[in-house]
Amino acid sequence: MATPVMDKAEAGAPANNSPYITITLRIRRFNPEVSDEAYWEDFTVEVDPKERVLDVLHKIKWELDGTLTFRRSCAHGICGSDAMRINGRNRLACKTLIKDVNPEKPITVEAIKGLTLQKDLVVDMEPFFQAYRDVMPFLVTKGNEPTRERLQSPEDRERFDDTTKCILCAACTSSCPVFWNDGQYFGPAAIVNAHRFIFDSRDEAGEQRLEILNDREGVWRCRTTFNCTEACPRGIEITKAIQEVKRALITRRY
Amino acid sequence: MAFDVDNPAPVIEPPRARTSKTPKATRGNFEMHAWLFMRLSGIVLVVLVIGHLLIQLVLDGGVSKINFAFVAGRWASPFWMTWDLLMLWLAMLHGANGLRTVINDYAERDGTRFWLKMLLYTATVFTVLLGTLVIFTFDPNIR
Numbered sequence: 001m002a003t004p005v006m007d008k009a010e011a012g013a014p015a016n017n018s019p020y021i022t023i024t025l026r027i028r029r030f031n032p033e034v035s036d037e038a039y040w041e042d043f044t045v046e047v048d049p050k051e052r053v054l055d056v057l058h059k060i061k062w063e064l065d066g067t068l069t070f071r072r073s074c075a076h077g078i079c080g081s082d083a084m085r086i087n088g089r090n091r092l093a094c095k096t097l098i099k100d101v102n103p104e105k106p107i108t109v110e111a112i113k114g115l116t117l118q119k120d121l122v123v124d125m126e127p128f129f130q131a132y133r134d135v136m137p138f139l140v141t142k143g144n145e146p147t148r149e150r151l152q153s154p155e156d157r158e159r160f161d162d163t164t165k166c167i168l169c170a171a172c173t174s175s176c177p178v179f180w181n182d183g184q185y186f187g188p189a190a191i192v193n194a195h196r197f198i199f200d201s202r203d204e205a206g207e208q209r210l211e212i213l214n215d216r217e218g219v220w221r222c223r224t225t226f227n228c229t230e231a232c233p234r235g236i237e238i239t240k241a242i243q244e245v246k247r248a249l250i251t252r253r254y
Numbered sequence: 255m256a257f258d259v260d261n262p263a264p265v266i267e268p269p270r271a272r273t274s275k276t277p278k279a280t281r282g283n284f285e286m287h288a289w290l291f292m293r294l295s296g297i298v299l300v301v302l303v304i305g306h307l308l309i310q311l312v313l314d315g316g317v318s319k320i321n322f323a324f325v326a327g328r329w330a331s332p333f334w335m336t337w338d339l340l341m342l343w344l345a346m347l348h349g350a351n352g353l354r355t356v357i358n359d360y361a362e363r364d365g366t367r368f369w370l371k372m373l374l375y376t377a378t379v380f381t382v383l384l385g386t387l388v389i390f391t392f393d394p395n396i397r
Contacts, residue, residue, distance in 0.1 A: 036263030116265050124265075181359050220285035221355075249286055 020046045023103040025056055027068065028110035030117055038117070042106060049099035053086055053109065057093060070121035077233060080169030084121050085110045090171040090231040112174035114183065128170045131186045135194035135212055140205035156201040163196040163241050165234040172228035172238050184217040188228035188238045191219055195241040198254050210249050219245050288351055295344045302341040326394035335389055342385040350378040 022044060030038035043060050054075055061068045073079040075094045082093040086109055087101050093109070101107050115123040141150075166189060173179050173187035194213055198206040213219045219242055228238040248254040257263045311317050328334040353374050361367035 032262035032265060033257055033259050035257060116267055118265060178359060214283065214286060216285055218285070220289045221358075223355075246289070250290060 019048045019050070021049055021103060022046055023056070023098060024106040025053075025060065026106040026108045027060075027120070028108070029068075029120055030111075031067070031119055040108075047098055047103075049097070049103055051098055052094055053091075053096045053098065053101070053107070054082060054093040056098065057109070069119045078167060080167035083112055083169040083171040083174070083233070085112055090175045092169060092171070092233040095233055112170060114174045114176070114180040115170070123174075125170060127183045128173055128187065128189065129168075131173075131190040132168065132193060134186065135190050135209055136205060137193045137197065139197065139200070139203055140208075141202065142204050150202045152201055159201070160196050160199040162236050163192045163199075165236050166192050166196070167234060168193075169233060171231040171233055172236075175227040175231040177225060177227065178221050178223060185221045186213065186215075186218055188222075188242065191222075191242050191245055192236060192238055195245055198245065198248060206248075206254055210245070210252075210254075213245055214249055219249065222246075288354075292348060292351060295348045299341070299344050299348060302337065302344065306337070306341060326392075329389070329392050330394065339386065339389050342389070343382060346378055346382045346385075350374060 025043045025045060026040050027043065028038055029041045043064055045056055045059055045064070047056050047059070054072060057068065057070055057072075061070075070082065070084070070093070072082040072094065074081075077092055077095040080092070083090060084093055085091075086093065086096055087107055090112055098107070109121065111117050111121045111123050115125065115127060117123055168189060170189060172192070173189045176185070176188055178185045179187045191213060194209045197203045198209050222239075222242045224239055224243070226239050228242075229236075229240075232238055310320060329338075354371060357367060357370045357374065361370055
């Protein structure tokens with residue numbers, strides 16, 4: 001087995017073996033304790049292009065400017081804390097490599113839109129979670145509890161497999177133009193999580209959830225612009241899920 | 255204006271955020287029926303409008319053939335009266351419902367939203383009624 005060596009660099013340009021490049025991160029800063037105006041601030045940092053945007057944010061916070069504020073928890077694309085708008089698209093900072101966002105130009109980083117900006121990259125997620133709670137994202141059953149686990153066939157499980165992947169990062173909801181305009185719309189994430197239970201064969205409150213989404217601000221406000229599907233870091237086919245909920249509402253079959 | 259720790263700048267609330275004071279959800283299937291109507295009327299309109307354009311503007315001499323006699327001749331037949339009536343109603347309601355969603359999406363203040371929709375509904379009702387009146391009371395011997 002060959003050991004992984006940088007044979008290209010040795011053969012091509014031996015003058016520069018360093019993997020590091022200099023990039024500019026253009027961050028939308030906002031601090032209500034200083035000014036009511038948000039502004040762009042450029043940070044120039046040396047990074048490995050195989051690092052992630054989150055690593056660069058860490059580097060800035062730890063070495064350049066400790067006041068930079070952002071959310072992150074697991075830093076590995078599972079907790080959904082660090083959704084932000086990178087080069088104009090909603091992504092997870094912990095899943096976006098520098099080399100994938102054109103490091104030759106300044107990389108813009110700003111908070112997700114449509115929610116109240118609190119500081120730098122931190123927004124108030126409460127309206128987002130309010131919509132999530134409204135669709136009852138938990139198993140509802142009637143009758144006595146079975147003595148063993150509630151069994152389900154692989155086909156029945158497959159029916160809603162895609163929508164179980166949601167990590168509630170809000171990348172989809174905050175990319176939706178209908179949600180931007182007026183925070184009343186349930187938003188793609190809430191509908192995805194309703195879908196996850198509506199199409200679950202073990203759940204018995206599908207009718208109730210459909211009624212909730214039949215609201216004036218429910219699924220019918222979706223304009224199928226596919227912004228949510230494009231933004232989803234888990235690759236969930238969100239627009240398809242919303243259309244399936246619409247179809248279930250019309251045919252009452254799910 | 256100076257802001258500090260004790261006097262932070264006001265944060266910009268998104269328009270009509272979901273709060274406990276938000277009006278309760280409206281029950282009913284109106285939005286579903288509106289959505290379904292858009293899909294179904296759209297399919298029918300494709301046939302009606304393309305047929306209309308072909309007959310009026312392309313076939314048999316094109317637009318230059320249209321005059322009073324041509325229109326009178328077509329409206330002598332109940333088939334074309336039904337065609338035009340259906341097209342008028344479907345196109346007006348389809349367009350009005352589309353504009354209603356646009357107004358709902360883009361109007362920022364409740365007052366603006368209300369008055370724009372009133373204007374839209376008035377214009378729609380006026381056009382639909384006037385068109386229907388003309389189709390049914392059309393007199394080819396008018397002087």
